[in-house]
Amino acid sequence: MTEEQRAALGEELATWIESLGLEGHLTEAGLPTFRRDGGSGARARWIDPGTGQDLSLAQLQDVERLLRNEGSEPEHAVPVALVVLRRHARLRVELLATPWFDYAALAEVRGASVDATRFAVHKAASTHRLLVVPVDERSVVPAFQLTAEGELRPDLAPVLEPLLAARMDPWRAWAWLTQPAALLGGLVPERAVTDPETADLVLTAAVRLAERVAAGS
Structure with a gap:
């Protein structure tokens, strides 16, 4: 039985x-x-x-x-x-279906060596100015945070810094930055920050989200 x-x-x-x-x-x-x-x-x-x-x-x-x-x-x-x-x-x-770079692809866009690009990426990531996402055994740099020349978007740095400093999960950060956010009434953070009328709102939302992440909620 x-x-x-x-x-x-x-x-x-x-x-x-x-x-x-x-x-x-x-x-x-x-x-x-x-x-x-x-x-x-x-x-x-x-x-x-x-x-x-x-x-x-x-x-x-x-x-x-x-x-x-x-x-x-x-x-x-x-x-x-x-x-x-x-x-x-x-x-x-x-x-991953949206644009992103590995070191070699980003080096080509920048017109730099792979080693120099890797160093620059690590330095920017360590100072919380660049989001790098682990994928299998690779490091992926989502393209939304870069200019057409592969350089850091200066308008995004104040948004990225609190999130990355709070050790937010990279996938969660990528999703929050590139999709409609409830804290912003449905605006997409990485786009809304380019508008002077909504930039401060994005920064405030990023800081509040970072505080929640740091608190473990």
């Missing part, structure tokens, strides 16, 4: 996660994963990442509690952590 319960619960959880499109984010969330050895129609097998063995019924019940721990009605709960991870993954794809 225990084996039947384990198989039924495993299948129920797997089907639920698949229906939400979240199966690809289990590992990132530090949770066990499942697979269907016989194809899409096969029963789901949940695997203990530490041992590589199938999860026991008790372990599956622990996974279920973790996944359904949001909301007052567990049967209708959504695994919020996985949803957030999916949203972040989608956002990263969207951001």
Whole structure:
């Protein structure tokens, strides 16, 4: 009976996660994963990442509690952590679809050597004047913060400094700077800062956001 319960619960959880499109984010969330050895129609097998063995019924019940721990009605709960991870993954794809430079590409635009460009990028990043985002094993410089010649936009420095000094997550900073911001009534910060009528508002919003980041909220 225990084996039947384990198989039924495993299948129920797997089907639920698949229906939400979240199966690809289990590992990132530090949770066990499942697979269907016989194809899409096969029963789901949940695997203990530490041992590589199938999860026991008790372990599956622990996974279920973790996944359904949001909301007052567990049967209708959504695994919020996985949803957030999916949203972040989608956002990263969207951001990487916008213009950005690696060291070699930026060096070409600047007409400088790769070594000189790398040094300049590191120096600007260390003084909180340039946002550099880690992507796999590369360092990416989002293009929005540079001029057509590859130089730092002077109007953005006062906006970047408080955010980067507060150690804001680089992906979050990239997203906030380039998408409509609630603190600005839907304005895009990196664009609004170019308008004298809204520049001060952008700076104030950046400082307030940096304070929240530094406070850990």
